[in-house]
Amino acid sequence: MISSLRLLNFKAFENQLVEFKSLTLLSGYNSTGKSSVLQALSLLHQSHQQSLLQNTGLLLNGNLVNIGTANDALYENAKEDYVGFELILKNETKGIWHFNYNSLEREANFLESGFNSVDADVYQSSIFNGQLYHLQSERAKVASGILNYQRRELRQIGALGEYTAHFLYTYGGQPIPIAELAHPEAKSINLIDQVEAWMGEISSGLRIQVNAHLDMDLVNLKFSDHVGYGITYVLPIIVAILASNPGALILIEHPETGLHPQAQTKLGKL
Known part of the structure; x- marks a missing residue:
C-alpha cells in the first residue's frame, strides 16, 4: 500500500508531497493538479507494464493514461530539466525515479531514465505487480x-x-x-x-x-x-x-458526476 508520493517538476507541481490512506479523497478547484496525482501513479504502472520503467524511461501515453508530450509533463517553471517521482510504501520501502527532459525533444511522448534508486521490494508491490484501475473523468x-x-x-x-x-x-x-x-x-x-x-x-x-x-x-x-x-x-x-x-489500486476521477x-x-x- 502507498504511504506517500512526491511529485517533482511534474505538470502543475514543482515539489509536492501527497500522503495516502486506504481511502484518499482529493478535492480542490479546477486545474489545481488533482488528476495529475492520479496520472503520476498510472504513468509509473503503465511504464513498468511495458518493461520500460526500470532501465529505459517513462511512457507518457499508454493504455491507462495519455498526458501528451514531454513538454506537457514538465512543470512550466522548472529550474531543472527532469520530472521526478518519489514513492514510499507502508513497509517503508522507497522508489525514486528521475526522468530527463530534453528541450530538443519537446514533442516526444517518452522521457528517458535519469537517476533511479529503487528498493528491491518496490516492484513487487501492488502498484506495479497487482491490479490498477484508472477511470478518467470522461x-x-x-x-x-x-x-x-x-x-x-x-x-x-x-x-x-x-x-x-x-x-x-x-x-x-x-x-x-x-x-x-x-x-x-x-x-x-x-x-x-x-x-x-x-x-x-x-x-x-x-x-x-x-x-x-x-x-x-x-x-x-x-x-x-x-x-x-x-x-x-x-x-x-x-x-x-x-x-x-x-x-488493488483504484483511481477514480470525479466519481460523483x-x-x-x-x-x-x-x-x-x-
Missing part, C-alpha cells in the same frame, strides 16, 4: 464494445470504461474476490449479480443483461429501464471496485 458509452487485448489479457475495463461490457461478459460469472463487499440481497456472489445489486441501490429495480454476438466479436449490455448519464457513468466504477483483488446526492451516499458505502 466516460465512453459502455452499452457495447469490441473484444480487446487490454480487456482480455490485463483485466482492464479501460480508462474511459470502454471495456466494461466485455469485462462483465468474461468475468461476470466469477465470484467477487472480496466477499466483504458482497451485497446481502444479490442473487449470488458472482460479479454480474453483485454489480446488478449495487446498481439497484443507485437506481431501484435496475436489471442488467449481457448479450454476446461472438460472430462479430461484439458484446452489449441491456438495462431493464431507460438509464441516464449518471448510471452509465457509475457502472465502470462499481465493476472496478467489485472485481478488484485485495490490495451525474449522481444524485443520495446515490453518491450509496456509492460511498461500497
